[in-house]
Every structure is written in C-alpha cells, then in structure tokens.
Amino acid sequence: MKLQRKNRLRATALGALAVSGALVLTACGSDNNSGGDSGGSGGGQTKAASNVKCDGAKGQLRASGSSAQKNAMDLWVKEYMAACSGVEINYNSSSSGEGIVAFNQGTVGFAGSDSALKPEEVADSKKICKSGQGINLPMVGGPIAIGFHLDGVDSLTLDAPTLAKIFDTKIKKWNDPAIAKLNPDAKLPDKAIQPFHRSEDSGTTQNLGKYLSAAAPADWKYEAEKKWPAPGGQGATASSGVATQVKQVDGSIGYFELSYATSQQITTVDINTGGAAPVKASSENASKAIAAAKVKGTGKDLALDLDYTTKAEGAYPLVLVTYEVVCDTGNKADTLGTVKSFLTYTASADGQKLLTEAGYAPIPEAINAKVRETVAGLS
Amino acid sequence: MASTTQIETPPAPPGGRSRPRSTGRAGDRIFLGLSRGSGILLLVIMASIAVFLTYRAAIAISKDEGNFFTTFDWNPAGDPPVFGIAILLFGTVVSSIIAMVIAVPIAVGIALFISHYAPRKLAGPIAYVIDLLAAVPSIVYGIWGALVLVPYLEGLNLWLDQFFGWTYIFEKTEIGVARSLFTVGILLAIMILPIVTSVSREVFLQVPRMNEEAALALGATRWEVIRLSVLPFGRSGVISASMLGLGRALGETMAVATVLSPNFLISLHVLNPGGGTFAQNIAAKFGEADAFGRDALIASGLVLFVLTLLVNGAARLIIARRKEYSGANA
Numbered sequence: 001m002k003l004q005r006k007n008r009l010r011a012t013a014l015g016a017l018a019v020s021g022a023l024v025l026t027a028c029g030s031d032n033n034s035g036g037d038s039g040g041s042g043g044g045q046t047k048a049a050s051n052v053k054c055d056g057a058k059g060q061l062r063a064s065g066s067s068a069q070k071n072a073m074d075l076w077v078k079e080y081m082a083a084c085s086g087v088e089i090n091y092n093s094s095s096s097g098e099g100i101v102a103f104n105q106g107t108v109g110f111a112g113s114d115s116a117l118k119p120e121e122v123a124d125s126k127k128i129c130k131s132g133q134g135i136n137l138p139m140v141g142g143p144i145a146i147g148f149h150l151d152g153v154d155s156l157t158l159d160a161p162t163l164a165k166i167f168d169t170k171i172k173k174w175n176d177p178a179i180a181k182l183n184p185d186a187k188l189p190d191k192a193i194q195p196f197h198r199s200e201d202s203g204t205t206q207n208l209g210k211y212l213s214a215a216a217p218a219d220w221k222y223e224a225e226k227k228w229p230a231p232g233g234q235g236a237t238a239s240s241g242v243a244t245q246v247k248q249v250d251g252s253i254g255y256f257e258l259s260y261a262t263s264q265q266i267t268t269v270d271i272n273t274g275g276a277a278p279v280k281a282s283s284e285n286a287s288k289a290i291a292a293a294k295v296k297g298t299g300k301d302l303a304l305d306l307d308y309t310t311k312a313e314g315a316y317p318l319v320l321v322t323y324e325v326v327c328d329t330g331n332k333a334d335t336l337g338t339v340k341s342f343l344t345y346t347a348s349a350d351g352q353k354l355l356t357e358a359g360y361a362p363i364p365e366a367i368n369a370k371v372r373e374t375v376a377g378l379s
Numbered sequence: 380m381a382s383t384t385q386i387e388t389p390p391a392p393p394g395g396r397s398r399p400r401s402t403g404r405a406g407d408r409i410f411l412g413l414s415r416g417s418g419i420l421l422l423v424i425m426a427s428i429a430v431f432l433t434y435r436a437a438i439a440i441s442k443d444e445g446n447f448f449t450t451f452d453w454n455p456a457g458d459p460p461v462f463g464i465a466i467l468l469f470g471t472v473v474s475s476i477i478a479m480v481i482a483v484p485i486a487v488g489i490a491l492f493i494s495h496y497a498p499r500k501l502a503g504p505i506a507y508v509i510d511l512l513a514a515v516p517s518i519v520y521g522i523w524g525a526l527v528l529v530p531y532l533e534g535l536n537l538w539l540d541q542f543f544g545w546t547y548i549f550e551k552t553e554i555g556v557a558r559s560l561f562t563v564g565i566l567l568a569i570m571i572l573p574i575v576t577s578v579s580r581e582v583f584l585q586v587p588r589m590n591e592e593a594a595l596a597l598g599a600t601r602w603e604v605i606r607l608s609v610l611p612f613g614r615s616g617v618i619s620a621s622m623l624g625l626g627r628a629l630g631e632t633m634a635v636a637t638v639l640s641p642n643f644l645i646s647l648h649v650l651n652p653g654g655g656t657f658a659q660n661i662a663a664k665f666g667e668a669d670a671f672g673r674d675a676l677i678a679s680g681l682v683l684f685v686l687t688l689l690v691n692g693a694a695r696l697i698i699a700r701r702k703e704y705s706g707a708n709a
Contacts, residue, residue, distance in 0.1 A: 098666065225456070225457065235640045236525075237636055249556050
C-alpha cells in the first residue's frame with residue numbers, strides 16, 4: 001500500500017514531465033513547417049501598401065483552396081489588411097478540391113484552385129452564382145522545379161522524354177546514355193536513380209503529368225491526374241516531404257515548387273526544351289512560358305491553355321498556374337466589395353511584384369490586364 | 380495506467396440473476412441510472428458509428444467499378460471510379476504483425492525485468508520511461524522515423540538482405556531507401572511498447588505470492604519460478620495487452636503516413652519500399668478527395684473497424700478459454 005502511494009506520487013511528477021516533454025517535442029515538430037514560407041517574407045512587408053484601394057471593402061471575407069498559392073496569399077493578405085483597416089481576410093489553404101467544394105457550398109467568397117473548374121463543377125456553381133457561374137482568374141504562376149541529389153554532379157540538363165522515362169523508372173541508372181548525351185561534361189556515376197513523387201493526391205503531380213504528356217507523349221502515357229499514376233518510384237508526403245527525401249538521399253530526383261528547392265538548397269534540373277539553351281527553373285523563366293499561354297475559357301472565364309512545348313528563349317515550360325474562382329455575376333452582396341477590392345490588389349502591378357519575392361511567377365501583363373478588367377466587372 | 384489492469388471482464392455472478400439488490404436510497408438509484416445510462420450510451424454511439432460507416436460505404440461501393448476486395452488501385456476520382464482495399468488490408472496486417480513480433484517479446488521482457496528482476500529503485504524509473512513513450516505524439520514518431528530511422532535502417536536492410544535474403548521475406552528486390560513496411564513495423568513496435576509493457580507488468584505483479592513462494596520452497600530458481608508460476612498466470616493478461624497494442628498498431632495513422640512510401644503493389648518482400656495501410660491511405664487521400672472519394676475512404680474505414688472488432692473478439696475468446704488463469708480472478 002505504502003509503496004503504491006509513493007508510486008502514484010512519482011507517477012504524477014513524471015506525468016508532469018511527460019506533458020512538458022511532449023510540449024517541447026511538439027514545438028520541435030511545428031518548426032518543420034516554417035521552411036516553406038521563409039523564402040518570401042524578406043522585403044515584402046516593409047513597403048508601404050499605398051496603392052491598395054479599399055473602396056467598398058468591409059467586414060470579414062473567407063476564402064479557401066490551393067495550398068500551392070498559400071505563401072503568395074499570406075503576403076497579399078498581410079499587405080492588404082495593413083492598408084485596409086477593419087477588413088479581415090481568411091484564406092484557408094486546404095487544397096484545391098476542398099476550396100471548390102466550399103465555393104460551391106457558398107461558404108467562401110472565392111476559392112483558390114490549381115486547375116480550372118471542371119464542367120460539372122461549373123454546373124454546381126450556378127446554384128451559388130444565381131445569375132451567373134463560376135469563372136477562373138489566373139492569379140499566381142509558378143515553376144515546378146525538378147530537384148536532384150547526386151554527389152559529384154552540380155548541374156544537370158534533362159529534356160521531357162528523359163524526365164518521363166526517369167519518373168516512369170524506365171531509365172534506372174544515372175549513367176544512362178540518354179542522360180549522358182544531354183550532359184556531355186558531367187561525370188555521371190553508375191548509381192541507381194531513386195525517383196520520388198507525392199504520396200497524396202496533389203495539383204503539383206497533375207501539372208507535372210500535363211507537362212510530361214504534352215511534351216513527351218510517346219514516353220508518358222498516363223492521364224494527368226492528381227494521383228501519382230506510374231507504378232515505380234517512392235512516395236513522400238507533401239512537397240516538403242519530397243524535398244526532404246531528395247535532400248537526404250544520394251541518387252534521388254523529385255519535383256516540388258521552386259521555393260522548396262531554394263529554402264533547402266536543392267540543385268534543380270535545367271530543362272532542354274529544344275530551344276537554343278537549356279532553361280533554369282526560375283520565376284522569371286516561368287513567366288516567359290506562361291506568356292505563351294492562350295485563354296481557353298469562354299466569356300469572362302480566363303482558364304489558360306498552357307503551351308508546355310514552347311521553345312521560346314528562356315521559357316521554363318514546367319509551370320503551374322493557380323486560379324481564383326469567383327462568380328462572374330451573382331456574388332454575395334455582403335462580400336462582393338471585399339472580393340473585388342482584394343482581387344484588384346492581387347492582380348495589380350504591386351500585387352504581382354510580390355510574387356517574385358515569394359518564389360512564384362507573375363502572370364504576364366497581357367493576361368493580367370484581362371484579369372483586372374474581369375475583376376472590375378464582377379457583380 | 381493503473382486502471383488498465385481492469386480490462387478483463389469481471390467474473391460472471393454465479394446463478395445469473397443474483398445481482399446485489401439496490402437499497403432503494405436516492406444515491407444508489409442515481410448511481411444505478413448513471414452507470415446504466417453510460418452503458419447504453421456507449422452501445423448507441425458504437426451502433427451509430429457502424430450505421431454511419433455502413434451507409435456511406437454502401438453509397439461508395441455501389442458505384443465502384445472495380446472489386447472492392449481485390450482491386451489493386453485507389454482511384455475513386457477516376458472515370459470510371461475504381462478502388463479496392465486489397466493492398467491496404469495486406470499492408471495493415473503485415474506491418475502490424477511485424478510490430479507485434481518485435482514488440483511483444485521485448486515488452487514481456489521489460490515487464491518481467493521490472494516486476495521480478497530489477498531492484499526497486501531502478502524498476503520505477505524504467506517503467507516511467509517506457510510509459511513516456513506513449514506521451515510522444517505520433518507525428519513526432521513520424522518525423523523522427525523519416526529523418527533518423529529510415530537513413531539508419533539502410534545498413535540493417537542490406538545486412539538482412541545479404542544473410543536472410545533466402546527467406547524471401549527479407550529479400551530486397553527493389554532499390555530505394557527504407558521507407559518500407561518493415562520500417563513501419565519497427566516504428567509501430569516502438570509505439571505500442573508502452574501499453575503492452577505496462578499492462579503485462581501489472582499482470583505479473585498480481586501473481587499470488589503464495590504461488591511464487593511455493594515454487595521457491597520446492598527449490599526452483601528465479602527463472603523456474605517465472606516459467607512455472609508467473610508466465611502461466613499472466614498469459615491471458617499478456618495476450619490482452621498484446622491485443623490492445625495490436626489495436627493501436629492497426630489504426631496508427633500519421634507516423635505511418637510520414638514514413639511509408641505508399642504504392643499500390645503487394646509484395647511480401649517487406650524491405651522493398653511500398654505498401655499502404657488503411658489509416659495511412661485515409662490520411663493521405665482525404666485532403667483532395669471529393670464527396671464520393673470521401674465515401675470511398677469511409678468504406679475502407681469500415682473494413683478497419685470490422686478488422687479491429689475481429690481482433691478484439693478473438694482476444695476475448697482466447698481469454699475466456701483460459702479463465703482460470705485470468706488476473707481478474709485472483
């Protein structure tokens with residue numbers, strides 16, 4: 001009995017220790033997330049956001065969707081809320097799918113999405129946009145970087161067919177003739193290639209799939225879906241997970257947004273598009289590729305048809321564009337003012353300039369002008 | 380932790396209806412009502428979970444173009460939707476078996492050491508340190524597993540492949556880091572260690588002194604005492620402890636999702652990267668799933684629910700057959 005009581009006392013003490021230990025450990029866990037957005041928060045916030053027009057903006061605006069544009073949204077929301085007092089914007093960066101579902105349930109003012117609305121989603125949106133329908137406004141562009149880790153090799157050039165074969169595990173060794181032909185100067189080791197992909201469904205995977213099936217149709221026969229289609233390779237959770245694995249494993253290759261490569265100092269692949277010189281993954285080069293895109297949406301919809309096979313000088317073809325989804329007419333009256341004012345800011349020259357600082361690519365001026373025009377006409 | 384010793388059902392009252400009657404006082408009746416109410420509430424909650432899961436699962440399965448039990452794919456968003464649980468069931472069972480094979484002997488060893496070998500001053504701290512493992516959130520195990528365990532296991536994998544490759548199971552046929560079911564099994568073993576250890580320890584501590592002293596008086600050594608009186612007495616307790624641990628291993632989510640490299644192939648080569656478990660698949664697919672995709676995931680959750688029920692049922696059967704040794708009867 002006496003022993004038990006003593007034990008219980010000790011148990012309480014150690015229980016307290018356990019709790020504090022767990023707290024310390026969880027604190028460590030959450031540190032892990034800060035890597036992603038550290039790239040952007042450099043210069044943005046110190047500038048005075050004088051060009052933000054707050055006309056008609058009031059109250060609270062909820063939005064949700066793509067996590068690919070999270071870092072951009074964070075910067076925009078911060079700048080915007082600093083300029084317009086009394087307005088609160090909440091962007092919940094869950095995922096494109098969830099964003100569109102929330103939009104079609106009428107719970108958010110706008111949604112962020114990595115891919116344009118599907119026909120059935122447009123049909124759904126007509127219930128929310130009473131007199132109109134949901135439209136896509138291209139707002140954030142970005143390069144998808146192909147990161148690799150190969151001791152002794154500092155730069156690597158690949159083209160779409162080779163990339164397709166590597167991710168399809170058809171090319172298994174780093175010293176494969178196809179890679180050697182593109183990199184005559186590199187000393188490629190006789191090492192197995194370990195391709196990493198996203199283990200959960202992801203818009204990034206889908207965009208890589210779109211690129212590969214457009215630029216290397218003979219070698220990439222899978223449909224561009226959010227789920228990783230090829231049987232080989234290894235999966236890791238989220239862009240940060242893939243980046244961590246590539247950083248850790250010698251002989252690995254993987255894909256993620258450029259900011260992850262920058263923040264973890266991962267070397268990225270230059271893409272040989274068939275143009276004059278191989279193209280580096282950078283915001284500027286991605287913008288050049290997006291400039292080659294055509295608007296495929298009808299009416300006010302500005303969904304883009306990206307030209308993945310562009311050979312333009314310095315255009316990095318592996319890009320993704322994320323959209324903001326709004327109603328062309330029939331937006332909710334109480335959030336319409338805020339949506340218009342906020343999207344006017346994000347599409348403005350100032351708003352788009354912030355993107356480069358966060359590792360994204362601005363939308364080219366020609367398309368951006370149409371976005372501004374459409375935003376001004378929202379009702 | 381002390382309350383976990385009561386996992387056995389109390390011995391059934393002899394002669395069925397002869398439960399002690401209520402005295403009829405207010406406090407007695409309120410307590411009776413409260414406890415009966417909680418019992419009924421529990422049943423209602425379990426039943427509604429089952430009904431909800433079955434209803435949503437039925438919606439999903441009715442639209443599944445593949446065979447829900449044999450399809451090696453998970454693509455409810457596809458056209459046509461095709462998904463099946465074969466891989467998930469296999470991965471869940473295999474990783475849990477690996478975890479049990481590693482964890483149970485170690486846990487029993489630790490429990491015996493704490494209860495019968497260690498000096499009192501050492502036994503307490505060791506027990507608490509083991510219990511502390513239960514306080515670490517599973518995502519921390521996941522991150523630790525991905526950053527530390529996986530790189531370190533590569534050596535062990537190569538060694539197992541070289542010397543035990545002939546067993547087929549330990550043959551590594553695919554290149555890749557150790558993001559495999561084997562690694563997940565090791566991680567799960569660490570995670571279920573505290574519960575198995577602490578329940579076993581409590582059971583071993585309840586072995587009647589008389590039994591042990593009698594064995595000692597007959598000239599048995601310490602090991603013989605353990606073999607002749609402690610282990611038989613504690614067997615059903617250890618089995619129920621293991622089943623509790625197994626329940627955790629079956630349902631573990633975040634750690635598995637972080638460490639495993641999921642793919643939709645079945646391979647008994649446990650060192651190859653790949654595989655998948657129910658909980659990991661739900662965590663990975665839930666974010667981007669549409670309404671139908673979620674129903675499909677719920678259908679897979681229902682299978683996990685049934686699997687867990689079966690495991691617990693089996694454990695109860697084993698315990699019921701060895702009632703004479705049950706710790707609760709002592």
